[in-house]
Amino acid sequence: MAELTPENWRRVDAYFTDTLVGHDETLEHAVADQDAAGLPAIEVAPVAGKLIHLLARISGARRVLEIGTLGGYSTIWLARGVPDDGLVTTIEAEPANAAIARASIDRAGVGHKVEIRIGRGEDVLPTLTGPFDLVFIDADKESNALYLDWAARLGHPGTVVVVDNTARGGDVADPAVTTAQIEGVRRGLAMLGADPRFDATALQTLDRKGWDGVAIAVLTEVVEGFDDVGEP
Template sequence: MTELTPENWRRVDAYFTDTLVGHDEALEHAVAEQEAAGLPAIEVAPVSGKLLNLLARIGGARRVLEIGTLGGYSTIWMARGIPDDGLVTTIEAEPVNASVARASIDRAGVGEKVEIRIGRGEDVLPTLTGPYDLVFIDADKESNALYLEWAARLGHPGTVVVVDNTVRSGDVADPAASTPQIEGVRRGLEMLGADPRFDATALQTLDRKGWDGVAIAVLTDVVEGYDDALEP
């Protein structure tokens, strides 16, 4: 059996990427532009981008909400997975990031299906009107529970919710790890496990981004009428 090492899991990731995703000029250009602008290299891996695309297509999503645009890489994947009259609303706190993303999204030919809202999620989310069919959460981890609350409010029974970066190189399950990011991830996962509005699972991933994971949930039929302490 092949030994589990970073070199070997990255080789498997490259094999999956080459075999199942392939090369895409627009997506690769988006990553290159992001790097050239000095944005952090924290976009999803190609296999994860393809997963988001497939989830949009499998669920027949027409309206997608993304929290955390960065350079637009995952935005392009999801925009390609919805119909021509669909819409991805993506929230980005940093205007520079939003500008880089806008150019890459337009260059990829999906600009008409994407609107970028600039501002912090906690400020922008209350201004949106649902329902959304797919919600992708990939922003500051400290706010995961807040973003999940808004995903429930802006979704409908059957809405798919995806939360990225849920393993954090194993720190999520390490009692000694207590950074604000880790605590935020834990609060989000605990909410997914306890809140009756969600039915969720999580998967560990090993790819070019390292050891991490993703949580996937579906909103249940108790979305409407659920009462909580969050003020709109």
């Protein structure tokens, strides 16, 4: 058995990417454009992009909500996963990021399936009308519980909810780490475990982005009584 090292897990990730995802000039162009504009390199890895794409297809999603557009890389994956008359609504706080994303999304040929709402999630989410069939949460981690609450409000029983970046290099399980981001991830995970609206699990991931994780949930019912920090 190979030793678990960054070099080896990145080799496996490259093998999975080459074998199961392949190279896509449109997606690679989207990443290149966001890099050239100085956006942080925090888009999902190709294997994770393919995962959310497949989840959209498996769930039969027609309406998708994405919280955190960045340069549009994950948005393109999601838009490719919905039918031609489907719609991905994606929220981006920074207008400059949204402009880069719009150009990449249009170039990918899925612009007619994507609407970008510019503004902070906490401000935009109350203006949306559901239901959404899949919700992908990949924005500021401090607000994960707030975003999960809105995912439940805007979803329906059977809605798939995906939360990215849930392991944070192992820090999520280290009680000595109490940064705002890590505490936000913990609140979100605690909410997924305690809130009866969700049935969830989480997996650690090792890919080109490093050691992290993803939580996947299904919305089971619509109930009131849980606040935005996941406590009754």
